[in-house]
Amino acid sequence: MHPAPSIILFTTLSGLGYGLAAVLGLGLLDASTLSVKIAHLAAPVMIAGGLLSSTLHLGNPQRAWRALSQWRSSWLSREGVMAILTFVPLMISAWFSVIEGRYLPAAGLIGTAMCGITVFCTAMIYASLRSLQAWNTGFTPLCYLLFAAAGGFLLAAVAGYSSGTGGTVCAAIAALFVVAAWIAKHQWWTRLRTLVPLSTPESATGLGNIGHVRLFERPHINDNYLTREMGFKVARKHALKLSKIAVIAGGAVPVLLLVVAMLSGVGAVTIVASVLAVGFYALGLVVERWLFFAEARHAVMNYYGG
Numbered sequence: 001m002h003p004a005p006s007i008i009l010f011t012t013l014s015g016l017g018y019g020l021a022a023v024l025g026l027g028l029l030d031a032s033t034l035s036v037k038i039a040h041l042a043a044p045v046m047i048a049g050g051l052l053s054s055t056l057h058l059g060n061p062q063r064a065w066r067a068l069s070q071w072r073s074s075w076l077s078r079e080g081v082m083a084i085l086t087f088v089p090l091m092i093s094a095w096f097s098v099i100e101g102r103y104l105p106a107a108g109l110i111g112t113a114m115c116g117i118t119v120f121c122t123a124m125i126y127a128s129l130r131s132l133q134a135w136n137t138g139f140t141p142l143c144y145l146l147f148a149a150a151g152g153f154l155l156a157a158v159a160g161y162s163s164g165t166g167g168t169v170c171a172a173i174a175a176l177f178v179v180a181a182w183i184a185k186h187q188w189w190t191r192l193r194t195l196v197p198l199s200t201p202e203s204a205t206g207l208g209n210i211g212h213v214r215l216f217e218r219p220h221i222n223d224n225y226l227t228r229e230m231g232f233k234v235a236r237k238h239a240l241k242l243s244k245i246a247v248i249a250g251g252a253v254p255v256l257l258l259v260v261a262m263l264s265g266v267g268a269v270t271i272v273a274s275v276l277a278v279g280f281y282a283l284g285l286v287v288e289r290w291l292f293f294a295e296a297r298h299a300v301m302n303y304y305g306g
Contacts, residue, residue, distance in 0.1 A: 001132070001293045004057050004293070006055075007056060007057055008286060008289045008293070009053040010051065010053045011122065012289055013046050013053065014046065014050025014054075015119060016151040016285075017045070017047035017049075017050060018152070019044050019119075019148035020046070020156060020231075021043035021044065021047065021086075021112075022111070022149070023112075023153055023156040024039060024092060024108070025089075025111040025175060027103045027105060027108055028160075028166050028169060028170060028246060029159055031096065031097040031101060031102055032102065033159075034162075035159040036097060037097050037098045039155065040093060040094040040097040041094060041098065042155075043090065043094075047087075051083055068080045068081055075121055075125045076125050077125050077262070079121035082121050083118055085160075087130040089107045089111035092112050093107045115148075116145065118201065119145055120144070122144060123140050123141035123144035124140075125269075126140055127140035131199075131299040132297070132298055133297070133299075134195065134296040138190070139187055139188040142184050143181065143184050143188055146177060146180050146184050149265065150175050151278075151281060151282075153170050153173045153177055154170075154178070154254065155278055157277070158259070158271070158275055161266070168262050171262050172258075174254075174277075175254075175255050178254055179255065182247055182251040185247075189243060197297075201213040215304070230298035230300050232293075239294070239295055242291055243288075246283070246288045247288065250280065250281050250283065250284015250285050254284075257277035258273070
């Protein structure tokens with residue numbers, strides 16, 4: 001699949017935003033401090049930025065609202081509806097933190113649950129596609145949820161260390177989620193790279209009973225939407241190299257920096273270490289999301305020699 005920058009930005013940015021909003025909804029941080037107030041504002045901004053970036057991949061972005069009408073059968077529509085509804089408790093929580101300087105448990109916990117449901121809906125857009133065997137697995141929503149949680153606790157650790165309270169707790173939980181997320185992703189990659197394709201040129205053409213099927217000539221000479229969007233390939237050696245970079249940048253380095261932050265107590269070192277942990281994690285996550293699309297093979301490419 002073609003790894004469109006807009007979709008990579010959408011899944012990365014909105015995932016971090018929903019993760020941060022979910023953690024803030026748990027009430028682990030002091031809602032009256034400046035850094036936590038900023039976090040309450042940053043979370044919906046990140047979510048909105050991610051959602052808006054996703055429309056850049058549409059042929060007619062002005063018609064994006066129509067996706068909301070198919071919520072009974074479409075995970076994309078369910079994600080859109082949930083994304084809009086989730087803004088309600090998030091903005092209520094932000095109001096109580098920024099204006100009144102206090103945490104409202106009801107709005108916070110409802111917001112946390114709705115953030116999790118929205119991320120799950122996003123993941124199911126991909127996991128429900130049987131035509132992409134790489135995505136059609138329970139590991140896909142698991143990875144999305146774990147990466148969102150890890151990013152949320154990482155960002156919350158920055159807010160906690162900046163406010164002088166709650167940073168160590170969030171950092172410790174973040175380290176656990178980071179490790180869990182990359183373990184799940186390793187299982188996802190292991191499954192992908194050992195898959196036996198369900199759809200082959202033989203099954204796609206129905207000619208498998210007479211022997212091996214090979215492409216004599218493409219259906220057409222010029223590229224079209226299918227070849228551009230579904231025909232992207234990444235060499236296995238490059239994919240393996242990039243996956244190692246993702247794990248190191250997004251997993252090993254952030255955990256090491258979090259340990260440094262937790263052992264440093266309170267001060268500038270903890271803040272700098274936690275901020276760097278977020279930066280490296282985001283870098284690793286972008287590489288992971290790029291590979292998520294680049295390594296996926298669509299069944300339609302059986303008709304194009306893919």
